[in-house]
């Protein structure tokens with residue numbers, strides 16, 4: 047909090063991060079493909095306007111924007127917003143605008159949207175209540191919030207815990223911080239409670255990236271793992287076995 051009594055949130059800055067290289071230089075085809083499958087599923091009947099929060103260089107914009115009337119793709123990092131503008135242009139998406147915006151200040155864009163999308167950003171959110179409150183304010187009545195979070199109660203972490211080699215505390219309700227930076231993993235109950243508290247109900251969940259393991263990828267290959275993931279995302283969702291969870295929530299209360 048600063049001297050004016052205003053809460054100042056810390057931001058994980060991608061200013062010096064080559065985020066495109068994260069997807070290009072490493073073997074992350076499987077993660078990219080299954081996230082697209084999940085996002086396509088959850089946005090299949092998307093209509094009206096959409097706000098993308100922490101959209102980076104616009105990796106996923108082509109998965110939902112063609113169904114929207116207008117899209118505002120936002121991110122905190124200036125060079126990623128520039129990259130997103132170029133990508134949007136090269137994809138010929140003339141209904142997408144890109145703008146620099148902090149997720150704790152969504153209100154400042156001065157308009158409301160029918161939908162919001164946010165993937166791989168929650169792990170940089172240390173004040174979940176403040177963020178969800180901003181999303182509530184940025185959405186119109188009955189607005190839909192589709193997002194992803196890093197699930198700490200996943201099968202691999204539970205296995206590590208049972209072998210007394212935990213990275214994080216998978217059963218603890220409070221978020222676990224990885225390392226010293228703003229990098230959090232969440233318990234599914236915590237996310238559910240924070241959503242309710244900020245006026246949302248969960249309509250659908252998907253378990254995504256169930257096979258995120260480099261040995262499994264080497265052994266079975268992307269095609270088979272994607273096929274399995276696609277068919278297990280829905281039936282296993284309630285068990286939360288995956289390191290990544292996608293949620294479709296609806297705003298039921300104006301804050």
Ligand SMILES: C[S@@+](CC[C@H](N)C(=O)[O-])C[C@H]1O[C@@H](n2cnc3c(N)ncnc32)[C@H](O)[C@@H]1O
Nearest residue numbers: 060100101102105121122123148149165166170
């Ligand atoms: C892991 S990247 C995900 C990008 C994109 N959603 C994707 O899936 O490819 C995380 C993004 O969150 C953005 N970010 C982190 N903190 C933010 C904040 N406070 N406000 C807005 N964006 C933020 C970063 O700049 C970065 O682009």
